[in-house]
Amino acid sequence: MGVIVITGGSRGIGAAAARECARRGLGVILTYHRNPQAAQDVVAQITDQGGCARALPLDVADVASFGAFGHAVELQLDRVWQTDTLSGLVNNGGYGLFNPMETVTEQQFDGLFNVHLRGPFFLTQQLLPLLGRDASIVNLTSATARVATAGVAPYAAFKGGLEVLTRYMAKEFGERGIRANAVAPGPIRTELGGGLDEEYEALLSSQTALGRIGEPEEVARVIATLLSADGAWINAQTIEVGGGYFV
Template sequence: MQVAVVTGASSGIGRSAAVKIAERGVGVVLTYSSNAQGAKDAVAEIESRGGTAVALPLDIGDASGFPAFRDAVAEALRTTWQRDTFDHLVNNAGFAGMAMFEDTTEEFFDRLTSGLFKGPFFLTQTLLPLMADGGAIVNTTSNSALPHITAPGYSVYASLKGALTVLTRYMAKEFSARGIRVNSVAPGATRTRFADNAFERNPEIIPELARSFALGRIGEPDDIGAVVALLVSDDGRWITAQSIEVSGGQNL
């Protein structure tokens, strides 16, 4: 049985990706930070559909914890799937942050850099020895890094997501010797717990925002999770080094 590691999977896009990947017969190690109950619920959902999953805590903004996390993944692989390796990695964990350029502090800059770029970089490096050849990696970026989506206040966030998009291409080049494919997905505005549950707290903004989408609505987690699951599956076997916007034509 193949196994995938999906970070930030206690809710939203990560949870959807974990469930969609599990639906394809793949075991899932999913991570959570503050939302332990959400992670338990995700495991229960996967198990209710006949899949297998294990939830592990991970702070993507603290690289010092990555070696211990790698050991926990190795233990889960041995005890749950009787394996020494896993096949796929979805670097989805992260957090939003908004500040106008002139108000951006060094602390804010460093916190976002640790979570959105340094974290995925060194987590991948730490887990790579456990990855089997021929697997796949998907990095969750954002269409805020693309030219047609430029919102004031997101200069740091979008720049770091852009850096992760470039890193995806370099990972794909270097890991290709092992047959590991690497792609990124760039969601548009999506109904998740992101940005402190902004859509749930401010539902009145949704209709206006939906008008900016060619397909007439904002994204749902399953819209993106399904694409992530495809990319790590055999259906995506000839796709690598690509950044795929999954946004329903936002600002088209």
């Protein structure tokens, strides 16, 4: 049984991915930032279904903490799964900020950059020695990197940057047999950016070919596929999971 790390695994798409990957037989190390109880709830859900998971704290904006986190991952791999190898990494942790460009502060800009681009770069670097041959990296990006949406310029720019970084990961890690892909959700029912009210959900549904917004579980199944042998020949791709958002 392989073991994966999912950042931001206490809620939303990350939690759904943790449950789906565990359902498919993967061991899961999920991270949380501010809500340890939510993370433990996900671990309990996985355990109740016969899976195996552990939760570790991580601030993906704090690169200085990644060494200690890597050591904590090694300990969990040894104690819980009796292995020293990861089979996958899902860079999912993040948050939304909806402000017009003229109101974005330098602090807000830097915060989004640290979480959505700088953090995934250096966390992947930190965990790379633990990733075994045939491992898979999945970076969560966003359909906003393709569709210009007023109010999310920094967020979308860094998600676009992460898509470029994904291709470079695939190129540079290919000799190790490690694949890297991006999953770009369209409108999804999560708490990101404060969630969706009825009016905004109706607007997003009208802009989507299938006429509705998506659920976290629908994105989770794509992530799990990319982490499995079913995705073994998918590499350096961005897969949009958005039901035909602005096609």
